[in-house]
Amino acid sequence: MMERPLDLDAVQAFVRIAELGSFTRAAEAMRTTQAAVSLKLKRLEDRLGLRLVERTPRYVQLSAQGAAFLGYARELLEAHERALAVGAQARQRLTIGISDHVAGPELPALIARMNAQDPQLLIEIRIGSSGDLLQGFDRRELDAVIVRLHAGRNDAQVLAEERMGWFASPGWQPRPGEPVPLATLAEPCGVRALAAQHLDAAGVPWTEVFVGGGVAAVAAAVMAGLGVAALAPRMLPFGAVDVGPRLGLPALPRLPVLLHSRVGPGRPRDALDALAAAFRQAVRG
Structure with missing residues (x-):
């Protein structure tokens, strides 16, 4: 039957006492109380059946058994840290x-x-x-x-399937007789190709006035009044309006x-x- 394992918290308390030479400083390093550190050390000494630390009114000193145990205690804590590191590396x-x-x-x-x-x-x-x-x-x-x-x-x-529309800023107005100015993503872009196909099929002349590296850039161009973009409503800032019906642009399918x-x-x-x-x-x- 396997014997009861050592308490790692108690081993750590012993190492801190040995390194800092003080129960008070060990408690501060472990963010606990001096009484808690003393209790941990007593629990470790009881488990080992050894007196690890000699206490005097003026100083704290390791016993001969404590000095012999210190190296093993440090190795145990280092092995524990390595085991935890393996778990972190295995994070999915x-x-x-x-x-x-x-x-x-x-x-x-x-x-x-x-x-x-x-x-x-x-x-x-x-x-x-x-x-x-x-x-x-x-x-x-x-x-x-x-x-x-x-x-x-x-x-x-x-x-899900999402509604698409032809969006522009609230104050934007087309120039009579000119092609519909489009703000689009750079090719290859499936939505850009779809918008162009629908405009061409409906015989609506258009021209590209802005090419963005992302939807946020296209939305910014729309709200700046550069033209119209084929986008889902949720991709645009509040206030953008669907000008498709007003301009007679072809309805876009839900994507x-x-x-x-x-x-x-x-x-x-x-x-x-x-x-x-x-x-x-x-x-x-």
């Missing part, structure tokens, strides 16, 4: 790609929801275009991606938010499910 990681056309202003709250689901999970999130993220997913650089368009694939879970994942059952899957549920709620409003 979840790498998710989220399309810039999907990651809206709710993203901080969605990340907080994932963290609440599993605070010990290491979460890595990359923002990019749907096409680039899908390529990264296929190269197994990403565990899961949340993207905007099907891109000719059928291996995704539909989280899906899609999850591609290879995450199996377990803690990462639970966190991913929490994120997917949060996206459903955010998209559906």
